[in-house]
Amino acid sequence: MFSLRTISILVSILSILIGCLILLLDPITFPISLEYREKFCLNNNDALKTIISSDSIIDSIQYDKIKGECYFSSDYYDARDRFINAAKKADATLYHFPLKDNNLTTDVAIIEGSHHKYLIHISGVHGTEGYAGSAIQITALELFSNDYYKKMIKDKQFPTIIFVHIVNPYGMANNRRVNEDNIDLNRNFLLLDEFEKVINREPNFAGYKDIDFLINPTLLPYSYTLLNDIHSFGLTIYAAAKYGLSFIKKALVSGNYFKPTGLGYGGIRLSKSGFNLKELLIEQLNIGNKAKSIVLLDVHTGLGPSGKDTLAQLAGKRKRSIESIFPLEYEKSSYFGYKYIIGGMKESNYGTGPNSALSGYDLTVGTVTEDFCLKMLAPNLNDDSRLCILQEFGTRDMVIVGKTLTDENWAYHYGNNEQKKFYGKRLKNSFFVETTIWKRNVVRRGLKVFLQGLHYSLNEIINISETQL
Numbered sequence: 001m002f003s004l005r006t007i008s009i010l011v012s013i014l015s016i017l018i019g020c021l022i023l024l025l026d027p028i029t030f031p032i033s034l035e036y037r038e039k040f041c042l043n044n045n046d047a048l049k050t051i052i053s054s055d056s057i058i059d060s061i062q063y064d065k066i067k068g069e070c071y072f073s074s075d076y077y078d079a080r081d082r083f084i085n086a087a088k089k090a091d092a093t094l095y096h097f098p099l100k101d102n103n104l105t106t107d108v109a110i111i112e113g114s115h116h117k118y119l120i121h122i123s124g125v126h127g128t129e130g131y132a133g134s135a136i137q138i139t140a141l142e143l144f145s146n147d148y149y150k151k152m153i154k155d156k157q158f159p160t161i162i163f164v165h166i167v168n169p170y171g172m173a174n175n176r177r178v179n180e181d182n183i184d185l186n187r188n189f190l191l192l193d194e195f196e197k198v199i200n201r202e203p204n205f206a207g208y209k210d211i212d213f214l215i216n217p218t219l220l221p222y223s224y225t226l227l228n229d230i231h232s233f234g235l236t237i238y239a240a241a242k243y244g245l246s247f248i249k250k251a252l253v254s255g256n257y258f259k260p261t262g263l264g265y266g267g268i269r270l271s272k273s274g275f276n277l278k279e280l281l282i283e284q285l286n287i288g289n290k291a292k293s294i295v296l297l298d299v300h301t302g303l304g305p306s307g308k309d310t311l312a313q314l315a316g317k318r319k320r321s322i323e324s325i326f327p328l329e330y331e332k333s334s335y336f337g338y339k340y341i342i343g344g345m346k347e348s349n350y351g352t353g354p355n356s357a358l359s360g361y362d363l364t365v366g367t368v369t370e371d372f373c374l375k376m377l378a379p380n381l382n383d384d385s386r387l388c389i390l391q392e393f394g395t396r397d398m399v400i401v402g403k404t405l406t407d408e409n410w411a412y413h414y415g416n417n418e419q420k421k422f423y424g425k426r427l428k429n430s431f432f433v434e435t436t437i438w439k440r441n442v443v444r445r446g447l448k449v450f451l452q453g454l455h456y457s458l459n460e461i462i463n464i465s466e467t468q469l
């Protein structure tokens with residue numbers, strides 16, 4: 001019969017064909033039109049207006065009735081307008097942080113509560129991933145425009161709620177995951193001495209240089225997209241056979257601080273977007289000194305099974321009682337040395353083992369949930385008083401996501417305008433799945449996790465001495 005070699009060649013050819021087919025189907029997405037929005041979304045907020053009388057803020061909502069697709073925007077500018085409108089309706093205070101001019105801004109809506117408790121919800125650290133977090137924020141703000149919640153917010157025990165809308169506006173507006181300087185912002189939140197350390201480390205310490213040929217091609221050899229797809233899938237299979245997919249993933253997500261045109265580039269100093277975040281939360285609001293308790297949620301997309309979310313805490317030295325805050329959804333995922341990474345998903349076992357969304361991240365530095373939240377925002381709080389959580393929604397197969405990242409990065413640096421546009425759109429499709437079911441899952445789970453964070457923050461008893469009041 002067939003030899004092992006023949007079988008492996010056939011399997012490889014089959015995977016290449018399947019991969020190409022998936023990419024060919026790319027244009028078949030279901031973005032909702034303005035007409036749909038006007039026709040079917042007008043009364044959508046009924047689900048958010050109908051508050052179920054309940055002791056728990058989490059159970060006051062009928063999640064399965066929320067038409068999540070209605071909260072998704074068509075592009076960055078649409079998202080910004082809707083966020084600002086929703087913030088105004090919720091009587092939130094708005095701040096705008098421009099990148100260079102007012103054309104691209106990170107917008108922040110603050111619903112003031114206690115100055116000792118903060119609930120911070122962040123979207124769009126990775127530009128194209130911003131659609132999901134933006135939709136969740138617009139939904140939550142719409143909820144807070146409800147009189148029932150407005151009244152509840154006046155209660156002194158409510159935390160100050162801060163929505164940071166699109167940390168990386170350039171990326172979202174231009175279908176890029178990175179910022180205007182090709183920087184992956186989730187590798188960029190480092191202190192000065194930490195930058196020095198990563199810049200001077202051995203570039204290949206996690207295998208980045210080994211896979212450079214795969215992730216940073218300098219040319220696409222053919223003039224036909226299909227042939228290039230076959231070529232790059234072939235390369236992926238070769239690299240996967242040589243190094244293994246886990247190695248490739250780890251080498252990529254560990255970041256690079258030496259190749260400014262490469263994937264996963266973390267920069268050599270804090271980016272403008274990073275400064276904006278620091279300026280507001282640390283300088284202006286002085287959260288680091290005022291806060292006795294912080295819950296930070298940072299929404300991303302791209303890893304894990306489609307439409308499911310992984311809640312992850314890349315934490316310090318001790319385990320928190322996460323299970324009680326996010327019941328059922330949480331389970332232990334993996335251990336990496338002194339660090340632990342917890343991830344879990346409802347209705348799936350993808351949260352466990354080396355194939356989980358967060359596997360391979362043990363060497364990653366400069367993230368919002370770890371470095372920014374723990375070291376910059378609230379360095380003086382202990383682990384019991386700060387909960388820094390990443391919520392990551394799966395989109396498509398990991399290999400497809402990796403390939404679209406590689407191709408888009410190639411097109412941005414070496415391609416013509418048409419190629420930039422084409423591969424940019426593909427990248428967007430990799431991190432934002434335009435189906436109704438995906439959008440509903442994202443909004444329903446996103447809102448629920450947000451309210452779980454709020455519930456925890458509301459009920460957390462903090463010790464504040466007389467002088468601090």
Ligand SMILES: [Zn+2]
Pocket residue numbers: 126129186300301302
């Ligand atoms: Zn991300």
